[in-house]
Amino acid sequence: MTAMADRLLAALAGSAARRYGGEVVSELEHALQCGELARDRGADEELQLACLLHDVGRYAIDQSLVADTLETAHAGAATRGHHDLGADLLAPWVPERVAWCIRMHADAKRYLCAIEPGYFDRLSPASRHTLRLQGGVMSPAEVAHFAEHRWLRDAVALRRWDDEAKVVGKPTRSLEDWAPFLRRGVSR
Ligand SMILES: [Fe+2]
Numbered sequence: 001m002t003a004m005a006d007r008l009l010a011a012l013a014g015s016a017a018r019r020y021g022g023e024v025v026s027e028l029e030h031a032l033q034c035g036e037l038a039r040d041r042g043a044d045e046e047l048q049l050a051c052l053l054h055d056v057g058r059y060a061i062d063q064s065l066v067a068d069t070l071e072t073a074h075a076g077a078a079t080r081g082h083h084d085l086g087a088d089l090l091a092p093w094v095p096e097r098v099a100w101c102i103r104m105h106a107d108a109k110r111y112l113c114a115i116e117p118g119y120f121d122r123l124s125p126a127s128r129h130t131l132r133l134q135g136g137v138m139s140p141a142e143v144a145h146f147a148e149h150r151w152l153r154d155a156v157a158l159r160r161w162d163d164e165a166k167v168v169g170k171p172t173r174s175l176e177d178w179a180p181f182l183r184r185g186v187s188r
Pocket of ligand 1: 030054055162
């Protein structure tokens with residue numbers, strides 16, 4: 001058990017009261033659905049952990065520091081994206097691959113917009129809005145660089161489950177069910 005695991009579990013519990021971006025599910029429902037999709041589709045434990053915690057920068061961080069929120073009044077030179085802030089928070093506590101996948105989940109959206117016809121059109125209005133704040137569609141040079149990364153497939157998988165994890169009322173395992181797994185994963 002670590003102080004960080006306790007902090008994350010408390011923040012996740014609190015995120016039940018927050019809407020996920022401009023979407024129709026809560027932050028907690030979104031996190032549980034994303035983690036469960038990863039688990040059900042056979043992702044290994046590191047990728048499951050990254051999926052469960054991918055939006056930690058939205059609910060475990062002072063939101064005045066976050067640039068890519070829907071309240072763009074916050075955005076300024078001193079702010080950074082929720083993906084970077086979340087990855088920085090977790091990096092000392094989780095395997096490098098977990099933090100990397102979280103850091104890259106906005107870039108994975110920018111990547112898919114560039115390489116997959118129709119992907120942008122399927123994004124929700126909120127996700128299109130934050131896409132602009134996150135740098136917009138990747139350039140061909142950015143695509144080529146990103147595509148070379150050894151964990152590219154993990155980042156793209158997380159992104160697709162992220163997109164799917166917005167189903168109103170979908171039953172999932174509870175936060176309590178995930179707690180032992182989270183404590184194990186966030187303990188380095
Ligand atoms: Fe998400």
